[in-house]
Amino acid sequence: MSELYLMRWPQNLSAVYVNGATIRYSQDQSVYYANEVLSPGQIICTWLSATDYLVSGNSPSLPLLKINRTYELSLRLKADNDLPVQVQIDFLDGHKEVLDSYRGTDPRLVFTVPKGMVSYEVRLVNLKHEWLHFEFISIGEIGAVERIFEVTSRKHYDWVHVRPLRGSNHKTVQLIVNQGPRSILPLSLRESIDMEQIFITTDGQAIEPLIQSLAHTLRNKPETQFSLEAGLGYYHLPSEFIIKFKAGLKQIQKLGGKNNDELDH
Numbered sequence: 001m002s003e004l005y006l007m008r009w010p011q012n013l014s015a016v017y018v019n020g021a022t023i024r025y026s027q028d029q030s031v032y033y034a035n036e037v038l039s040p041g042q043i044i045c046t047w048l049s050a051t052d053y054l055v056s057g058n059s060p061s062l063p064l065l066k067i068n069r070t071y072e073l074s075l076r077l078k079a080d081n082d083l084p085v086q087v088q089i090d091f092l093d094g095h096k097e098v099l100d101s102y103r104g105t106d107p108r109l110v111f112t113v114p115k116g117m118v119s120y121e122v123r124l125v126n127l128k129h130e131w132l133h134f135e136f137i138s139i140g141e142i143g144a145v146e147r148i149f150e151v152t153s154r155k156h157y158d159w160v161h162v163r164p165l166r167g168s169n170h171k172t173v174q175l176i177v178n179q180g181p182r183s184i185l186p187l188s189l190r191e192s193i194d195m196e197q198i199f200i201t202t203d204g205q206a207i208e209p210l211i212q213s214l215a216h217t218l219r220n221k222p223e224t225q226f227s228l229e230a231g232l233g234y235y236h237l238p239s240e241f242i243i244k245f246k247a248g249l250k251q252i253q254k255l256g257g258k259n260n261d262e263l264d265h
Contacts, residue, residue: 004140005063006151006160006185007047012058016045029153034131042126044085047137050119062122063139063184065113073109073122074145076135085132086125091117110142144189149196152213156206158185160199161217165191172225173218175200177241179233186232199231204241211248218252 009031010016016023017035024032033044049062065071079085084105091099093116102111105127113120122137138145149161158180172195178186180201187199198217202210218224226249230237 002141002144002189002191003063004138004144004147004187004189006136006138006187007061008136008153008183009134010045010047010061011183012061014058015047015061017042027154029155029158031134032131033134036130038126038129040126040128044124044126044132046124047122048119049121059183061183062120063186065117065120065139067113067115067117070110070112070142071139072142072145073111074138074140075107075109076137077132079129079132081129083127083129085129086127087137088123088125089120090123091120094118108145140187140189144187147189150217154206154209154213156181157200157202157210157213158182159201159210159214160185160187162187162189162197162199164194164196165189172227173198174227174229176229176231177202177234177237178231179203182232195227202241204238207241207244208248211245211252215252218249 008029009025016033017038019035020037021033021035023034026032035044038044047061049060049064051058051060073087073089075085075087077085084107086103086105087109089102089109089111091101091114093099096119099116100114102109103125124134136151147163147165149163151160152158174193174195174197176197176199178199178201181203182201185199185201189197198214200210218226228237228242228245
């Protein structure tokens with residue numbers, strides 16, 4: 001099993017360089033950041049794997065990583081010119097001294113977690129930009145991000161559509177429902193799963209809009225059965241959620257050409 005984590009723009013504004021900046025938050029949870037006076041080398045924003053919650057009230061914005069394991073950081077954003085944004089990763093020991101650093105301007109950066117690492121930080125560093133449109137960063141094992149079909153985010157839910165590792169003709173889509181919202185979206189990608197998966201994170205509100213946002217993807221699979229699974233934060237899915245979701249999926253299947261009366265959960 002390989003882990004893949006998706007992180008949005010930092011929720012804590014103290015982790016963002018706001019002097020002279022215009023920041024716009026979109027409905028899809030992407031962020032437009034503009035700053036005409038931003039100097040080259042200025043840190044735009046920072047994600048942290050460890051915080052002092054009792055002092056700051058801020059939770060970590062990066063996942064825990066394993067020592068000596070190699071990972072890939074992938075960046076999804078657009079900027080005002082062809083010059084890329086620089087990504088910097090610093091690994092710190094227990095005294096907050098830097099053990100190792102990685103820097104790069106490619107959309108993907110491969111790194112290995114050094115021995116003795118206690119925490120780490122990821123930064124976006126300006127080179128020569130006036131604006132950027134940020135979607136998300138991901139950290140996972142090499143090649144894991146390539147399995148993502150589609151990512152959709154709203155205020156009350158997120159979902160990530162993932163393809164199986166080796167491809168499959170299996171006519172089942174597994175829907176894994178996690179409790180949220182979460183600043184870090186974890187995806188557990190199992191090599192043995194030979195079906196498409198959709199990882200859903202929801203706070204239980206806006207279920208109808210959630211189902212509608214899935215409609216375009218699922219409507220193109222009229223012969224597919226759906227498996228509804230409880231994920232992080234749920235031992236059993238709430239009965240009200242199952243009823244609403246099952247009714248919504250039936251409607252999608254009707255519009256797609258088939259009435260699917262069976263839903264495993």
